[in-house]
Amino acid sequence: MSKINVLLVDDEMEFAETLAERLRMRSIDVKVASRADEALTIIDAGLRPDVVLLDIKMPGIDGMEALREIKARDPLIEAILLTGHGAAASSIEGMKRGAFDYLMKPVDIAELIVKIEQAVAKKRSVDQESGGGSGS
């Protein structure tokens, strides 16, 4: 399996940067965006991550709207929603709208890695079936 590419979107930058550092130590390529519009700009610039880790509650465009925009740009990109108890209902709604899964914050790194790998396996299998190629 080629290297996994993740785009992590969270306005809590210390959380995002620290989690990114830990994922990189596990050989995952991670880009971090502090806002949804920044994430969309990164995707529009040509990055095609395997998985987007998306905080639900953010200033400006929230996670649900960002999910819709990302899926509109590339339905193959998988999204894992990061949420608190207050947004659990939104996360379930998010899965109906195409999110791969959701995890409650604080996240368990081992559980997150399993979810990322499952999401990537799904994405790459669909990608192969459609005759495309993965990667950023």
Added chain:
Amino acid sequence: MNSSDDLFRQGQIAFHGRIIADATHEIQNHFAVIKEYSGLIGDLLQSKQRMINRVNKRCAEITKSINERADRAAEMVDALNGFSHRGDKAVCPFKVNETTAELTVLLQRHAALRRVALELAAGTETAAVTNDPSILQYLLFSLITPLLDAMEENGSIALHISMEKGGTATINIVADGEMSESPEPDLMANETLEKCLEKLAAGISLNKDNGDHIQILLNIPSLAVS
């Protein structure tokens, strides 16, 4: 209780729910960061790299950040604990500064989501009154949240407190910044505000300058304890 009192009470309970939900979410954020830092220390210590100096330097940075996060979480828990006790007695002596500071801490998440600075102004005087601290917090919440929701990014809301002769405390709420809309519900024509003001026997005045500068002056008197 008449229906007006019922509605007021329902609104007050919803206000408590909103404050606790926002504050606990923010506390979870602090603990999420602490957990990631703690996990990162573990990852660094387990890594078989020879760059011990780099690991030591990073661990020192992380420890500092963990302490800062723990302090912020502790401040929030302290404010939340104080807030949960404000309804213990209806009318009692209390410091307006502490009561206002508590709410200011608990509204930080809402302010951060709107990217507006909300603060208790420096140099504020100590003011103590005998009144209902829970209703005062509800009044401040009812005034501040419409401002936060209406303000564009980079605005500011500062609260200045002073003590007048005769035992009346004044809270001056000064909002500076562009407003995307007129604060709704109208700051001066709202049943919750009227009820809060009535229960506190408080006075209010509002000044608007071109919509970019709003000043709300509250007078909070001392009530006789029955």
